[in-house]
Amino acid sequence: MPVITIDGVKIEAQPGKTIIEACLENGITIPHFCWHPSLSVAGNCRMCLVNVGSQKKSPEGTLEVDGEGNPVIMWMPKLQIACATPISDGMFVSTKDDKTLTAQNSVMEFILINHPLDCPICDEAGQCKLQEYAYKFSKGESRFDDIKNHKDKRVAWGPQVMFDGERCISCSRCIRFATEIANQPVLSFVQRGDHVTIETFEGTQFDSPYSMNVIDICPVGALTSIDFRFKARVWDMSFNDSVCPGCSRGCNIKVGVRDNEILRLEPRANPIVNKYWMCDAGRTTQYKWVNANRVSGSYIRSDKGLVLADADTAYTAIAKAIKQYKSDEVMIVVGGMLSNEDVYTVKKLASEVIHTNRLVVVERTDTGFADSFLRTADRNANSHGIASLGITSIKPNEIADYISKNHIKALLVLGDEIIRGDEAILSAVKSLSFFALATFNECQSTEIANVIIGSATYAESEGTYTNITDRVQHFTPAIVTKENMRIMGMKMSRLDKFGAQNDRWTQGDKRDCKQHWRIAQGIAEALGTNFGYKNSESVFDDIVKHVTGYNHMSYDALDSHLGLTLNHAQHPESLGVIYESHTLKPN
Amino acid sequence: MNVTTNTAAQRLTFWEKLYLPEIVKGLVSTLKTMAKPSMTRRYPEERWEPLGSYRGRPVLVQEESGERCVACGLCSRVCPALAIEVRAAETMERDKERYPDLFEINMLRCIYCGFCEEVCPEEAIVMSKDYDIVFHSQEAAIFGKDQLLTPVARLQERLEFLRQYK
Ligand code: SF4
Ligand code: SF4
Ligand code: SF4
Ligand code: SF4
Ligand code: FES
Numbered sequence: 001m002p003v004i005t006i007d008g009v010k011i012e013a014q015p016g017k018t019i020i021e022a023c024l025e026n027g028i029t030i031p032h033f034c035w036h037p038s039l040s041v042a043g044n045c046r047m048c049l050v051n052v053g054s055q056k057k058s059p060e061g062t063l064e065v066d067g068e069g070n071p072v073i074m075w076m077p078k079l080q081i082a083c084a085t086p087i088s089d090g091m092f093v094s095t096k097d098d099k100t101l102t103a104q105n106s107v108m109e110f111i112l113i114n115h116p117l118d119c120p121i122c123d124e125a126g127q128c129k130l131q132e133y134a135y136k137f138s139k140g141e142s143r144f145d146d147i148k149n150h151k152d153k154r155v156a157w158g159p160q161v162m163f164d165g166e167r168c169i170s171c172s173r174c175i176r177f178a179t180e181i182a183n184q185p186v187l188s189f190v191q192r193g194d195h196v197t198i199e200t201f202e203g204t205q206f207d208s209p210y211s212m213n214v215i216d217i218c219p220v221g222a223l224t225s226i227d228f229r230f231k232a233r234v235w236d237m238s239f240n241d242s243v244c245p246g247c248s249r250g251c252n253i254k255v256g257v258r259d260n261e262i263l264r265l266e267p268r269a270n271p272i273v274n275k276y277w278m279c280d281a282g283r284t285t286q287y288k289w290v291n292a293n294r295v296s297g298s299y300i301r302s303d304k305g306l307v308l309a310d311a312d313t314a315y316t317a318i319a320k321a322i323k324q325y326k327s328d329e330v331m332i333v334v335g336g337m338l339s340n341e342d343v344y345t346v347k348k349l350a351s352e353v354i355h356t357n358r359l360v361v362v363e364r365t366d367t368g369f370a371d372s373f374l375r376t377a378d379r380n381a382n383s384h385g386i387a388s389l390g391i392t393s394i395k396p397n398e399i400a401d402y403i404s405k406n407h408i409k410a411l412l413v414l415g416d417e418i419i420r421g422d423e424a425i426l427s428a429v430k431s432l433s434f435f436a437l438a439t440f441n442e443c444q445s446t447e448i449a450n451v452i453i454g455s456a457t458y459a460e461s462e463g464t465y466t467n468i469t470d471r472v473q474h475f476t477p478a479i480v481t482k483e484n485m486r487i488m489g490m491k492m493s494r495l496d497k498f499g500a501q502n503d504r505w506t507q508g509d510k511r512d513c514k515q516h517w518r519i520a521q522g523i524a525e526a527l528g529t530n531f532g533y534k535n536s537e538s539v540f541d542d543i544v545k546h547v548t549g550y551n552h553m554s555y556d557a558l559d560s561h562l563g564l565t566l567n568h569a570q571h572p573e574s575l576g577v578i579y580e581s582h583t584l585k586p587n
Numbered sequence: 588m589n590v591t592t593n594t595a596a597q598r599l600t601f602w603e604k605l606y607l608p609e610i611v612k613g614l615v616s617t618l619k620t621m622a623k624p625s626m627t628r629r630y631p632e633e634r635w636e637p638l639g640s641y642r643g644r645p646v647l648v649q650e651e652s653g654e655r656c657v658a659c660g661l662c663s664r665v666c667p668a669l670a671i672e673v674r675a676a677e678t679m680e681r682d683k684e685r686y687p688d689l690f691e692i693n694m695l696r697c698i699y700c701g702f703c704e705e706v707c708p709e710e711a712i713v714m715s716k717d718y719d720i721v722f723h724s725q726e727a728a729i730f731g732k733d734q735l736l737t738p739v740a741r742l743q744e745r746l747e748f749l750r751q752y753k
Contacts, residue, residue, distance in 0.1 A: 117708075119659075119708075120657055120659030120661065120708045120709070121657050121658075121659060121683075121684065121685040125659075153684070154684065229677055230658070230675040230676060230677050230685055231675075232660075232675075233659070233660040233664070235664060236660065236663075236664075495669070495672075498669055499669070502693075502695070502725045502726075503669075503672075503693060503696075504672065504691060504693075504729060505672045
């Protein structure tokens with residue numbers, strides 16, 4: 001393998017790699033704007049200029065060294081761009097000499113000539129590559145005292161993406177993304193020189209189902225999300241690692257929270273599942289239902305309507321009702337968004353305590369959602385996990401039949417809305433003698449259920465999902481509930497962390513909703529069996545012990561390998577280098 | 588342990604021990620001071636007008652076209668006491684596309700340090716001359732935009748001071 005020397009350090013790299021790639025694999029980041037590991041090389045920002053040379057050869061062909069034994073290096077007369085220069089054996093690269101530093105400063109000065117002073121109103125501020133580099137690689141002086149160029153500041157490229165011409169540094173990452181990854185080549189540079197800007201071709205708009213990823217890869221704030229614009233400054237939000245519950249792909253995401261409300265979702269790099277991307281549908285829909293229309297607390301229906309009760313009373317009410325029926329008259333439905341931990345505990349409740357095998361999950365298939373990139377037709381985020389725990393699935397149109405054919409008297413639904421406007425299911429559910437529900441949102445079921453318990457969404461729980469390729473992925477809570485308040489501590493956003501009782505900004509809803517495994521454990525306890533789980537991790541450890549496929553897994557292992565595949569936990573896939581273009585840098 | 592030697596009482600001179608001459612001395616001092624010009628004022632009827640350098644409660648500068656603030660949240664970030672909450676919104680009407688939909692300062696938290704004024708890129712929040720800040724409840728101590736917005740004409744002296752010394 002070729003060996004190259006970077007700033008005096010020898011590194012080995014695959015032949016054919018560019019300097020910037022070889023460096024990245026060895027933990028050295030060369031400043032760059034336009035290069036991105038998932039896109040083609042454009043080489044137009046010139047930020048990655050480095051000094052490249054080779055050792056001088058004597059006429060006899062031996063490598064020359066100076067008096068002290070150091071190699072004599074012949075530098076190329078001009079600097080080279082590290083993103084487009086392939087490595088060759090014996091190459092010398094210098095990134096810290098005066099010539100390179102001057103070039104970096106000049107490129108920064110050049111880019112900043114027409115860059116507006118928008119940081120205070122720019123959504124990118126705080127995680128902007130240009131801000132970061134201005135701080136690191138620029139002397140901070142401009143010799144330009146003319147009036148800056150003005151361009152259009154609010155052009156909607158499509159339903160989700162807003163373009164600000166003045167902030168654009170013409171790196172072309174967005175154009176390459178649209179062409180190469182989104183397969184929608186509608187963006188192009190127009191005009192020349194300092195008038196250059198980006199437009200969509202006439203009669204087209206950039207409305208690909210993955211369009212919002214350009215917002216993340218844009219090194220500056222030229223592209224903003226129409227859905228998010230101005231909702232919060234990045235430093236006011238907390239970002240916790242999670243997994244999108246929108247479909248069975250399970251894209252890795254970060255959940256941005258302020259005032260205990262999710263303001264945006266953004267992709268988290270995982271080379272095996274979603275690379276650097278996620279779909280717009282996930283981004284724009286999978287937080288709204290977490291923020292609004294939630295059920296908080298437990299309720300028991302009596303003659304006076306719904307009465308607020310504490311959780312234990314609700315568990316006892318469910319236990320009392322269930323005891324009145326034969327075990328196979330009790331049916332349990334788990335939602336496709338429940339974690340493995342939730343489903344495992346519910347299964348334990350069904351098989352060991354209630355002794356019913358009428359435990360099902362309802363399939364949610366949406367062929368219109370699927371595509372050949374990330375989105376899958378199976379909208380149950382954890383369908384493979386639920387199947388791996390041995391739970392049968394039924395189709396939505398089989399629910400009503402299932403209830404009548406099996407003479408079901410009592411129904412317990414956790415984390416799903418089974419009615420969804422379907423008359424047949426509605427009348428089947430109404431014919432039951434007892435209907436208990438653990439649910440996230442107000443829905444048709446909450447209007448008729450006898451006992452309702454507010455339950456925790458993916459954003460409030462810790463657990464694992466097993467995705468469509470059987471990859472088990474760990475997610476952590478992002479918003480605070482009464483249940484997880486103590487462990488959330490420093491994971492909250494700055495404002496939430498330091499607020500006091502009388503501050504208006506800390507009044508964001510801290511809901512009383514419990515993870516489903518805790519609800520199942522509560523019901524089991526009311527029926528006289530104590531599972532003894534303390535936290536999600538203890539449930540997962542139990543899964544690892546008892547369910548084949550999960551052996552050798554643990555939360556720590558899942559975190560460090562960004563997920564593990566069922567049955568292959570001992571042979572994790574290699575992740576390669578995980579590139580972070582630009583993220584919020586604290587302090 | 589009680590000290591019984593060289594006490595204050597033992598150190599008094601003969602004349603001091605007589606007591607009356609000391610009273611007279613005191614009265615003379617009082618009479619002298621009565622004749623001097625007074626150092627106090629009848630607040631609140633007579634109010635003191637501070638100079639431009641004074642750091643009274645922070646206020647938002649209002650121009651004819653609206654507030655200067657662009658809701659960047661830097662004041663909120665820098666405030667050591669976490670007194671400020673800003674929430675931004677977008678407007679199509681003005682040429683500044685961003686404005687504070689909500690701007691609140693909790694005056695129970697504010698320590699009048701003036702950091703918010705110093706960090707503001709728009710010179711939109713400045714320290715006023717207001718010093719008599721009273722309220723009867725914790726809720727009333729949270730000042731909203733209605734109490735914070737102050738016409739720029741009334742802040743001229745402070746803005747002038749900032750231009751010279753900031
Ligand atoms: S909009 Fe952003 S990503 Fe696109 S060319 Fe401009 S700076 Fe680059
Ligand atoms: S592809 Fe699926 S998992 Fe990924 S972001 Fe979209 S909905 Fe979420
Ligand atoms: S004066 Fe200081 S404490 Fe008061 S609001 Fe401004 S920054 Fe906060
Ligand atoms: S720093 Fe100035 S412009 Fe920014 S939010 Fe505060 S008052 Fe408004
Ligand atoms: S990163 Fe090499 S030219 Fe832009």
